[in-house]
Amino acid sequence: MPDHAALRALPSVDQLLRTTALAAACERFGHAATAMAVRRTLDDARDAIRAGQPAPLPEGLIAQALLALEAADRSNLRPLFNLTGTVLHTNLGRALLAEAAIEAATAAMREAAALELDLDTGRRGERDDHLRVLLCELTGAEDATLVNNNAAAVLIALNALGAGREAIVSRGELIEIGGAFRMPDIMQRAGVRLVEVGTTNRTHPKDYRAALRPETGLILKVHPSNYRIEGFTAEVENRDLAALAHEGGVPLLNDLGSGTLVDLSRWGLKREPTVRDTVLEGADLVTFSGDKLLGGPQAGFIVGRKDLVAAVNRNPLKRALRVDKIRIAALVATLKLYRDPERLAERLPTLRLLARKQPEILALSQRLAAPVAEALGSRATVEVCACRSQIGSGALPIDTLPSAGLRLAAGGGTALARLAADLRALPRPVLGHIADDALVLDLRCLEDEAGLLASLRALPR
Template identity: 40%
Template sequence: MANNELLKALPKVDDILKNEALKGLEGEQVLISARKVIGELRVDVLNNSLTSIPDNDYIASLVLADINKARQNSLKRVINGTGIIIHTNLGRSCLSDEAAQAVYDVAKAYSTLEYDIDNKCRGSRLSHVEGLLKDITGAEGVCVVNNNAAAVYLTLLTLLNGKEVIVSRGELVEIGGSFRIPEIMEQSGAILREVGTTNKTHIKDYENKINENTGALLKVHTSNYKIIGFTDSVALDDIVEIAHKNNLLAIEDLGSGAIYPMGDKGIDEPCVQKSLESGVDIVCFSGDKLFGGPQAGIILGNAKLIEKLKKHPLMRVLRLDKMTLSALEVTLRHYKEGQAWDKVPTLNMINQSPQILYNRAKRLCDKVNKTYNVCAVVETESKVGGGSAPETELPSFGVSIEIPNISADEIEEALRLGDVPIIGRIFKDKFVLDMRTVFDEDIDYIAETLCK
C-alpha cells in the first residue's frame, strides 16, 4: 500500500477515543496520548517503516499504555542490583524504616519544626539534630545545610570572603555534576592559592605561601579518586599546626562523613571524630554518603565560628526542610543508640557477610528456576560508590540471568522499563544482579518479573 493510502487509513482521534478500551477515561492526558500515538504511526508511515495500519483495538491499547506511563511519577523507587551501595544516580543512601516513617509522619501533618513544646514558644529547626550531632561527634558547634557543597560555600563566604585560602593542587577536586572546588571558592569571594604539585605537597609549600591576606588552610579529602605512586601530602594534624601557629583557620572538607572506622571492611576513609580531635576549626561532610542519612551538608567545629554561619542571611536559602531534618534526626538516633550497623541501610550493606549474600542469591535462583532454569549464583564485587573509597571492592554474590535467544542487553532493557525498574549490570555478556544492594523484600518481585 502506498504511503498516501496508508496515511488516509489512519483513524481519526475521535474514533480511537470511542474505543471500548478507553471508555470511562477522562482528562486531557487521554486526548494527548491519542494524538501522540496516531502521530507516531504517521511518522512511521512517512519513514516507510510501517506497511499496514493496525486495527483500532491495537491502537487503543497503545494509547492506554501511554496514558498509564504518563500518569506514573518520574521520581519513583527502583531495585538496585548494581552492587553500588551509595549510587548517586539512584538516590545515594537509603533511609531506615524508622527514618522513612518519620518523614511520612511530618510530611502529612503539622509538626514541631520550629515550635518549642516545653516552653510554649518559637524554637529552632536545628534543635532537632544539634544535640545529637554534638553527642555523637563531640563537636562544640553544629550547623546543617542542604548539601556538602553548600556547607563548604557557606563556610568560605562567611569566614573568608576576600581572604586567601591555601589548598594543595592535589586536592582541587571535582565533585558530581562538574562542580569544582576552585569554582565554589571563586563564587564565595575567597581567593584560591594553590601550593605543591599534583602528586606532591610538603609542609614548606604551605608555609611559604602564607602572607598578610591569608585567611585559612583548606584540606580537601580526595574521596572520589586516589593518586598513587610517587606521592606525598600533608596530614591534617600538620595543617592545623601550621594554621594555628600563624593565627589562621584550619578547615577540612571531609566529603564522605564516616562516623565509624571501616578499615576492617577494607574501606580506608577518615572519621569525623578524628578530624575534630586534630583541632581543626571547621569540618564539613555529606549526610547521604558513608554517614548513611538524607542529603545534607553537616558543618561541625568551633562554636563561635559556627554561630557566624548560622547568622548569615544565606542560611535561610540553604536550610533543611522538615522532612530532611526528620530523617536526619532518626539516623542520628541510630548512631547514638549503637544501632547504626544494623539499622542504617548503607552501613548494613557494607557489613553484610558473604554467607548472607550467597543465601539471598540462592533464594532468588531457586524461586525463578522452579519455573524457568535461567539463573545461577555467581561471585561478584560490590562498590561503595558516592565518591567514597574508589579503590575498594567488596566481595559479594549475585545472580546471573541467561535466557535462550534473548541477549543480555534485551534482558537489561526489559527489567529497567518495568513498573518497578530493576537496575543491574552486564558483565561478560551476562546480565547480573548483585545481591548486596537488593533488599530481602524485593526478591519475590524480581522472581515474579523474571517468570512472566
C-alpha cells in the same frame, strides 16, 4: 472493506470514553488526559488504515489508550532494583533511609510541625536546633549547623571564613567529583583566592608555612573523594595541619566529603577518619554529607568552633541553602540511631548492606539462579559468579567488597544491550552492570527476592 468505510467504522472519542475501562481511566488520570490519549490512539489507527493495515477492534483501541496513559503517568523516579554493585549510587539516590527516618519524614509531611517555633517560649526558633544537640553529641563539636548538601556546606564555610582573602590548599586535594564539581571553581564562587601548595603527590608542612601571610583567610584540607594517590606520596595529617594553622592564626576547614560518625572497621570495612576524630585533632570546622556513609537524606553538615558556626549562620547564603522540615525530621531520626551503635547495622540500611557477608550473598545467588533463568527463557544463560561491590559516592574509592551475583550472557553486542534496556524498561526496573560481554547482577543490595522474580517475569520473551 474499503479504506473510507474502515475509517467511518472507527468509534468516536465519546463512544470510547463511555466504556467501562476508559470511564475508570477518567477517574484515575483525569478526563482531559484520557480524552487526549483516545484521540491520539484514533489518529494512529487512521494512519494505519490509510497505510493498508486492517482496522483495529474497539478493544484494541481501548488497550492502546490505556497503555499510553500508563506510560505517561509512570515516573522515572520510581523504585528499582539496584544490582549494579555500587551501594551508594549517586545516580540512584545514594543512601536508603532507615524505617525510623521514613516514618519521621511521613509524619512531618502530613501535619504542621514546630519547624521554627520554640514550644517552650512560644517565640520563633531556629530549624537547626532540632539537630544541633545530636550533632554535637555524636561529633564532640562545640556547635553544628546544616545546609542542603556537602557542596553547599563547603561553599558557605569558605565564604564565611575567607571571602576576599586567600585559602591555602594542597595541589593533591584540588578534586573534581561528579557533575563537574571542581574545588577551584567552588573556591572562586565562594569569593576566596586559591593558593596551591606542594605538588600533586607530595605536600609538606613547610609548603603550608611558606604560604601563610596576612592575606590568608584559612587553610583547607579536602578528602580525596573519588581517587587515591599512591606510591611516592606525602601529606600533612589533620592534627599537624591544625597546629600549623593555629600557629599562623587562621582556621582549618576540613572537608571530609562522605564522612562517617562511627569506626567502620567493627563491621569489616576499612577504617575511615570519623568526624569526631577530625574535630578532636583540631580542625576548626568540618563538613560532611548526610546521604552517604551516614545513611540519611541529602544534607551537608558543618560542625566545629562555636564562633565559626555562628559566622556561617549569619551568612546570607544560609537561607538560600537551608533544609526543609521533611529532611530535618528524617535526619533527626537517622542521627538518633547512632546512639545505639550495637544495633546500628540492623537498623541502618546503608550499613546493613555494606556489612553483608559474601557467603550470605553467594547463597542468595545460588537460590535465585534457576528461577531467574526460567524467567529469562532463551534470552540469556544464567550462572552464579563472584564479583566485587563498591561503596560508592566517593567513599573508600579504591576499596571493594567481596560479593556474588548472577552473570547473564545474552550473546553480547546488540542482544546484550537489548536485554539491559528491557530490564531498565520494566515497571520496576532492574539495573546491573556490563562486564566481560555479560550483564552482571550483583546481589549485595537485593533484599526482595520475590519482587525481583516478579519483575523479571514481566520481561518480553
